[in-house]
Amino acid sequence: VCFIPDGLDCSISFVSHVLGKVCVHGRQKEILSVLIPRLTDLTKSDCIWQRICWRLVECVPDRWMEAVVLGFVQRTPGADVLSRLLGNLVVKNKKAQFVVTQKLLLLQYGHTTAVLQNLLGYLSLDGLRRALLIKVLQELLETWGSSSAVKHSPPEQQQYISKAILICLSHLKEPEIETCRQELLTSMMEGTKCHLDSNLPQIRRLGMIVAESISSKINTDGPVLKFQYEEDDEARELKSLLVQSPPFCVVPSLPDDDRNEKADAAVPLVLESNKKSHTAAPVMPDEESDAELDSDDDLIPYDMSEDKELKTKAPVYIRDCIEVLTGSEDVDKWEATVKALEGLVRKNPAATREVSVELAKILLHLEEKTCIEGFVELRQRAQVAVLTTDPIPVAKYLTSQFYSLNYSLRQRMDILDVLVLAAQELSCPKSQGKTKHSGAQKPCIQLLPGSDSSKDWRRIVDERIKSKTRRFATGQSQAELASSPNEFNSVAGHFFFPLIQHFDRPLTTFDLLGEDHFVLGRLVHTLAVLMYLAVNTVAVTAMGKALLEFVWALRFHTDSYVRQGLLSCISSTLLSVPTERLLEDMTEELLETQSWLGDVVEKDPDGDCRRLALQNLLLMENLKKKLRTVPS
Amino acid sequence: MALPPPDPQFVLRGTGAAVHALHFSCGNQEPDVPILFSGSENGFIHVWNLKTHRVDKTLDGHGGRSVYCVETMGGKNRLLSQGRDQRICLWDLAEGRTSVTNSVFTENVGFCRCTLLKVAQGRWLMAMAAKGPEEVQVLELPSKTSVCTLKPEVGAKLGMPMCLKLWQHNCDSQPLLLAGYEDGSVVLWNLLMGKALSQLVCHQEPVMSLDFDLEKAKGISGSSEKVLSIWSLNEQQNLQVYKTHKLVNAGISDITIRPDKKILATAGWDHRIRIFGWKKLKPLAVLDYHTATVHCVSFSDHRNPSERLLAAGSKDHRISIWSIYAQT
Numbered sequence: 037v038c039f040i041p042d043g044l045d046c047s048i049s050f051v052s053h054v055l056g057k058v059c060v061h062g063r064q065k066e067i068l069s070v071l072i073p074r075l076t077d078l079t080k081s082d083c084i085w086q087r088i089c090w091r092l093v094e095c096v097p098d099r100w101m102e103a104v105v106l107g108f109v110q111r112t113p114g115a116d117v118l119s120r121l122l123g124n125l126v127v128k129n130k131k132a133q134f135v136v137t138q139k140l141l142l143l144q145y146g147h148t149t150a151v152l153q154n155l156l157g158y159l160s161l162d163g164l165r166r167a168l169l170i171k172v173l174q175e176l177l178e179t180w181g182s183s184s185a186v187k188h189s190p191p192e193q194q195q196y197i198s199k200a201i202l203i204c205l206s207h208l209k210e211p212e213i214e215t216c217r218q219e220l221l222t223s224m225m226e227g228t229k230c231h232l233d234s235n236l237p238q239i240r241r242l243g244m245i246v247a248e249s250i251s252s253k254i255n256t257d258g259p260v261l262k263f264q265y266e267e268d269d270e271a272r273e274l275k276s277l278l279v280q281s282p283p284f285c286v287v288p289s290l291p292d293d294d295r296n297e298k299a300d301a302a303v304p305l306v307l308e309s310n311k312k313s314h315t316a317a318p319v320m321p322d323e324e325s326d327a328e329l330d331s332d333d334d335l336i337p338y339d340m341s342e343d344k345e346l347k348t349k350a351p352v353y354i355r356d357c358i359e360v361l362t363g364s365e366d367v368d369k370w371e372a373t374v375k376a377l378e379g380l381v382r383k384n385p386a387a388t389r390e391v392s393v394e395l396a397k398i399l400l401h402l403e404e405k406t407c408i409e410g411f412v413e414l415r416q417r418a419q420v421a422v423l424t425t426d427p428i429p430v431a432k433y434l435t436s437q438f439y440s441l442n443y444s445l446r447q448r449m450d451i452l453d454v455l456v457l458a459a460q461e462l463s464c465p466k467s468q469g470k471t472k473h474s475g476a477q478k479p480c481i482q483l484l485p486g487s488d489s490s491k492d493w494r495r496i497v498d499e500r501i502k503s504k505t506r507r508f509a510t511g512q513s514q515a516e517l518a519s520s521p522n523e524f525n526s527v528a529g530h531f532f533f534p535l536i537q538h539f540d541r542p543l544t545t546f547d548l549l550g551e552d553h554f555v556l557g558r559l560v561h562t563l564a565v566l567m568y569l570a571v572n573t574v575a576v577t578a579m580g581k582a583l584l585e586f587v588w589a590l591r592f593h594t595d596s597y598v599r600q601g602l603l604s605c606i607s608s609t610l611l612s613v614p615t616e617r618l619l620e621d622m623t624e625e626l627l628e629t630q631s632w633l634g635d636v637v638e639k640d641p642d643g644d645c646r647r648l649a650l651q652n653l654l655l656m657e658n659l660k661k662k663l664r665t666v667p668s
Numbered sequence: 669m670a671l672p673p674p675d676p677q678f679v680l681r682g683t684g685a686a687v688h689a690l691h692f693s694c695g696n697q698e699p700d701v702p703i704l705f706s707g708s709e710n711g712f713i714h715v716w717n718l719k720t721h722r723v724d725k726t727l728d729g730h731g732g733r734s735v736y737c738v739e740t741m742g743g744k745n746r747l748l749s750q751g752r753d754q755r756i757c758l759w760d761l762a763e764g765r766t767s768v769t770n771s772v773f774t775e776n777v778g779f780c781r782c783t784l785l786k787v788a789q790g791r792w793l794m795a796m797a798a799k800g801p802e803e804v805q806v807l808e809l810p811s812k813t814s815v816c817t818l819k820p821e822v823g824a825k826l827g828m829p830m831c832l833k834l835w836q837h838n839c840d841s842q843p844l845l846l847a848g849y850e851d852g853s854v855v856l857w858n859l860l861m862g863k864a865l866s867q868l869v870c871h872q873e874p875v876m877s878l879d880f881d882l883e884k885a886k887g888i889s890g891s892s893e894k895v896l897s898i899w900s901l902n903e904q905q906n907l908q909v910y911k912t913h914k915l916v917n918a919g920i921s922d923i924t925i926r927p928d929k930k931i932l933a934t935a936g937w938d939h940r941i942r943i944f945g946w947k948k949l950k951p952l953a954v955l956d957y958h959t960a961t962v963h964c965v966s967f968s969d970h971r972n973p974s975e976r977l978l979a980a981g982s983k984d985h986r987i988s989i990w991s992i993y994a995q996t
């Protein structure tokens with residue numbers, strides 16, 4: 037496309053029409069990949085070409101404007117180039133303004149970070165457009181801070197909005213920050229609250245990062261907000277958006293030479309300084325060696341490797357441990373006892389059984405008296421040891437305490453974790469040499485306290501589903517693993533049913549269906565794992581039926597963490613209950629569940645929920661297929 | 669390849685109670701036997717024959733109350749012992765006698781060991797914790813006349829005196845006293861004027877024991893914490909911290925420097941005796957024999973260097989005798 041601009045008045049509206057029509061038909065890539073580099077070069081220094089370009093885009097009819105603007109925003113290599121190409125289009129054209137400020141930012145979220153950078157950089161480069169930038173930031177913050185948006189919008193969209201906010205913040209200048217400081221502060225407070233309320237760790241982290249960034253911008257002097265969260269690539273990438281790197285231009289040859297010269301100059305300096313330090317160094321040892329000579333070299337030290345810190349001895353009997361933990365003032369002894377308790381419990385099962393409930397009570401209420409490393413883990417391992425040694429009474433005690441008054445959320449979640457860990461231990465056969473997990477079939481469940489466990493459980497169940505699915509499809513037979521009695525069999529019911537019993541009865545300090553939905557989420561995941569571990573036990577059918585009813589009652593819960601847990605429950609039920617029992621005893625529940633799953637796959641805002649629901653549906657299909665192939 | 673630490677040369681058993689004080693008297697020639705005096709918690713002072721390793725005599729002068737200090741005054745026939753019965757007894761042990769010739773009533777219920785200094789033939793100065801809360805009293809023995817009472821200034825809050833050492837540069841100069849207190853400071857006192865010359869805070873916890881090397885004007889103190897503090901005395905009679913050394917386990921009951929000033933020994937609450945080189949405080953050995961707190965350590969005064977011994981008394985009722993670095 038070549039023009040001869042000297043003195044001629046030409047009309048480019050025809051070209052705009054062509055451009056618009058081509059873009060709207062989806063051929064943006066073809067035409068813009070040729071047009072944009074050309075225009076970039078031409079408009080670099082030539083004002084007239086810039087104006088031509090602006091006229092070009094301005095003349096595109098409104099109905100095709102969106103496609104053209106989107107194409108431009110996506111394909112230009114930088115915000116400054118976009119500024120040259122589009123000019124003040126967003127200010128002059130209403131449709132373009134809508135596309136840029138509303139549609140691309142708030143209604144769509146599939147664009148890359150580069151696109152966001154282009155867009156927001158473009159808005160920031162001109163005085164007229166900066167007003168739009170502020171407006172955009174306000175709207176983004178409003179969305180970010182709205183609790184319903186946080187609850188119901190997909191995590192990907194929330195991440196997109198957070199990125200946009202960070203980029204906007206990076207473009208803001210001091211005077212602008214001054215004017216909207218109060219607004220920023222208010223939205224930051226509200227938004228942080230909604231984000232921290234969420235059960236998904238990713239959302240919480242997004243909230244923390246954005247809040248920290250806003251705080252650092254508005255409080256340039258003085259203390260800034262600082263959260264503690266896991267620093268991984270995603271977090272670092274987000275934080276890097278706060279800092280705007282200067283637009284790098286195509287490197288002309290001159291600066292290269294300069295840089296090379298400087299590098300050459302730098303190297304000799306370094307060498308010189310090295311030489312200097314070398315001459316300085318020999319002087320020192322001489323002085324020191326003089327002093328060394330008249331020390332007592334004739335006294336040869338003996339071997340002192342045995343000289344270590346003294347340790348207090350831990351008690352050797354369980355009852356002594358109980359005494360120390362409940363009454364002793366001797367802090368060293370208390371520490372030694374806590375460290376030694378798990379081993380003692382495992383070595384003395386008979387003695388532990390006599391005092392198991394008392395020990396469980398003490399451990400549940402045990403507070404950290406001194407600062408021991410890994411106290412939480414030590415306490416948990418001791419609790420698991422007690423529970424596995426004497427499952428029934430201790431499980432009875434723990435499950436009853438889960439629904440009792442006046443426990444902290446942390447203690448209730450501890451109960452759940454301990455039950456799961458003990459169940460896992462009881463259900464795994466004591467390996468005789470070979471590990472029970474062969475290859476990728478049944479990966480070990482890493483159940484550590486912390487909100488990450490939800491991811492692990494999901495991952496495990498997913499892998500299990502995947503492996504099972506494959507097995508059904510190919511019909512391969514598996515090598516026999518070494519087997520031994522499943523100790524979880526006799527106690528599965530004791531672990532499971534009391535937990536599921538009282539979930540809908542609120543207490544004054546504990547309301548599962550109300551505020552404490554985080555604990556509900558953990559409870560649901562716990563039930564899923566217990567179900568999964570109960571495969572091949574006698575009680576599994578009854579458990580499955582109860583679990584499916586439980587899931588049915590909670591299926592419309594607003595918290596996505598709880599919903600993910602419910603879907604894991606269904607997976608576990610489908611995997612653990614033998615197929616015949618499933619189809620005979622639970623047909624109605626299955627049908628209801630299936631229709632709910634279909635709903636979730638289509639309409640649930642959370643991507644993980646949709647994926648889990650889909651896997652469940654696939655599992656159900658496979659079960660049906662399997663039954664059809666087996667001759668009845 | 670470092671050698672493992674040596675075992676005790678022999679172990680003296682039979683005290684029947686925790687050993688709190690030890691003192692050698694081995695300087696005499698043959699046919700005198702080398703002797704070790706030990707003071708125990710049951711109030712007995714045992715006189716050990718280091719040739720036969722048996723108790724030659726048992727002295728009972730403190731009414732069953734713990735003896736926490738034993739010193740000889742010019743030879744093995746004159747003994748001074750301090751007990752928890754608030755008495756300091758002077759014994760005459762010549763020719764087989766075992767009698768208390770004199771005693772001083774200290775009116776002090778603390779644990780501070782007294783210290784002796786010979787100022788002239790037959791005349792001694794003794795410093796001990798006195799009746800008043802932070803006071804140290806210096807008496808002349810055997811006349812028992814009070815030379816001075818050293819009181820810290822009001823508001824100094826030094827606490828109880830924990831350990832004392834009297835010394836003088838040479839026979840003509842005036843005697844000085846180093847005192848370690850409960851608040852962790854070491855104070856240098858001038859006895860003539862009864863004034864403190866210098867005060868140095870060496871520790872965060874009470875100073876349990878100290879020892880001083882005249883020739884180098886350097887001293888060392890141990891406390892209930894994990895740090896040994898070495899301090900020096902400059903020409904202006906000011907104490908300055910020279911160095912500190914961190915220990916593996918907290919708590920030192922006793923420190924003593926060997927008469928030849930080459931090594932020093934510390935008695936630890938962690939049941940171990942540690943040997944250090946005195947010049948640079950280089951750790952030399954850790955002697956791990958006892959099964960309870962070591963209360964006291966003492967070096968012998970053998971004329972023949974190769975016969976020198978180290979004795980350690982512990983709460984486990986045993987006294988271990990070691991021959992270590994005797995060749996140097």
